[in-house]
Amino acid sequence: MELLLVILIGVLYATGIFMLLRRSMVKLLIGLILLGNGANLLIFLLGRITKGAPPVIDSAAKFFTDVYADPIPQALILTAIVISFGLQAFAIVLLKRVYVLINSDDLDDLNTPEEEDI
């Protein structure tokens, strides 16, 4: 299973990068989402995957008596998901605003002409 997940991570990274290299701003944003998912899975996998043992202590016990999934990657990923939502929400609204202003989704239309003056 680990091997399949590794391949999945590779695919997510590759497609994420590919989308980042497009001229369309929406594609750029989707690329960012893909890349973020890939990074989350990478962290998750590196914490070793465990089936059927969530890191929640049994209601009768005071600490773990059995094997349990590593809580640290989970805490990290949880933070990452929430922060990336903040980023995505802001970016989506920003895209909308740019589209209203310049009526285009093309990144190259954002380049200012002053650059040519050097």
Add this chain to the structure above:
Amino acid sequence: MLIAVLAGLFVSVLLIPLGRLFKGRLAVLISLLPTSLFAYFASFIPTIANGEAISFHYPWVPSLGVDFHFRLDGLSLLFSLLITGIGSLVFLYASSYLKGHRYLDRFYAYLSLFMASMLGLVLADNVLLLFIFWELTSISSFFLIGFNNEDANSRKSSLTALAVTGGGGFLLMAGLILMGHLSGTYAIQEMLNASSFLKAHPWYPAILALIFAGAFTKSAQFPFHFWLPGAMKAPTPISAYLHSATMVKAGVYLLARLYPILGGTEYWTYPLIVVGGITMFYGAFHSIFRTDLKSILAYSTISALGILVFLIGIGTEQALLAAAVFILVHALYKASLFLTTGVLDHETGTREITQLGGLRKVLLPLAIAGLLAALSSAGLPFTFGFIGKDQIYEATLHTEGIMPIVLTSLAVITNILLLYAGLLVGLKPFAGKLPERYQAVHLPHWLMWTPPLLLALMGIAFGAFPALIDASLLNPAATAMINETFDSPLKLWHGFNLVLLLSGITLALGALLYLMRKPSSKSMASIERFNYLAPQYIFGKLARAVRRFAARYTRTLHNGFLRVYLFRIIMFAVLLLGFRLFTGGPIQWIPAHLSPISVYEVAVLGILIAAIFLTVNTSSRLTAVVATSVIGYCICLLFVFYSAPDLAMTQFTIDTLTVVLFVLVLFRLPPFLNLANRRDRIRDWLLASSFGAIIALITIQAMNQPFDDAVSKFYGENAYVLAKGKNVVNVILVDFRGIDTMFEVVVLSIAAIGVVSLLKLKLKASEKE
């Protein structure tokens, strides 16, 4: 002494808030600063004349070897007196010269800053401290030269000066650090003990080359001399101050100061004699072709600096004494000539030598000043210049081998040309018939004509009675350079000998040249044909080439296309990581530990991969967004399978929210345009897949490393015991790492504020463009 050095800095800072008070008549009061400093330093003359030196030590950054370590010896005293003495006259002069100028307060602030840095430079006994003041003089002279900031030429000249002296300063710093590093101390007095060690060290030539680079750029030696004539764009009092006694002599001072430590070897002597010799001849030769008074003075200053470097290069006792004498001689007559020129410019509105004449009839005291200064520069008997010239010939004659003939003839020719230049500036404007248009010229305020007259009179007084200063000032200065006690009274009359003959020849030929040659703009044009050979031309080309290169480089690397930046960054990362991966030992292709695969997992993964490819390849925006959300939900399922219920819940919520937002905001946009051509897409695919492959490989390598779960264990064991929570992930987030989570909330709130304000923002029609 610290107060004396820093007083100028205090005054210049005080002038920022109080400047308005000193714009009018009160400007004269600022001259109290240099005059009181002059009195302060003059009070040390008897002590220093006794052969003592006064040290002041204030720790500053002892761990780096940088301390406020000041030392007043003969050489420093000579320079301090010149800086504050001529400074006082320039301060007074400028209060009248620039009367009513809009930026008079600013002028005095720069001038005070400059004076303080010069004082620090000549008093510092620590090479790093010396370097700091050295740079301060470069910066403050930049402000002074560019004082007429509305004038494009003025701005350009000050930039050139800063570029040349700053570049030299950079090399000087390297040289000084090298020197301090090798000798283990940055204190000049302690370096004296390391002198023979330094001279024998293999790095010695490198140290010398770096230090010479600093001194040559500052003291306008060939081929770095070209910033000095350009610096004449400054108001005349500044030119007088910078070029007679201070700024340009800093390089000479540095050489004189380091002579006891580094001097006297072949590596020292020949470069200085050659560069100084070329400079003194080149400057003198150029000066006779100029018709602008200040240009003549600029080139003759370059020549005089060449003479000083030349003398320090020769390095015999006579030569060093000659250097000390000539520093004073030159400062007196050159400042006087500059200030005279300033008055002429101020009163007649021109500095063209061909237009001026006969002004003695209206500006008599000034004519006397000019004449006396010119005579001192000519080296007529009973002037101080005569003694200076005598000393120079003495020095060149007492060298070894074939040198006396070569060096002496070079010195004689230079002096003839300099004499001509001096007469041109000091005598020509006042001699002959007074033109009609200058009939109405009248003597300016006394503050403008007394300083040049005073300086010129001093030149005569010291010449007639050298005993006034030789034991008290000049011998101690030479002593400091030679580092042995030294006593050689200056004499006006040496009897009939070769030196006197040479002086006579110089005078006669110089006077003849003055009578025969009429300055005209034609001669100026005749040498301008050779401009393409001049160093400033080559430097200018070089500077333009650097700028063009920088522009091209910037345009290539910083071309404004996000995808190009990303492409390069990722390519670099791929190459770097790939290199490390393939050279860092055997690569493992399979994770060491594999858990079993079940059908539903494979199904989810299959959907995931399909969704990913749909996202990338669809041309419909809505499809792409929906496919993205499918990816998110599938990952959410993976979290469920592998014991991460909190993650699954969060991912589910967030993914839903994102899709809703995406669709709400973007559903009216047009479909994707396929903007890239096939070749670009293939290139991007190649890069992206290689990056994905590298990440996958690195993941496998990381998974095959031993796993350290000490931190996880800590949280697992203490979640309930310490924090009374049973869901360990939650306990980590809200308890153990609670502050992190709080900041996360802050980040989210900021994003929310951004979203709301972007949604509510209503631009005016004009701002939409």
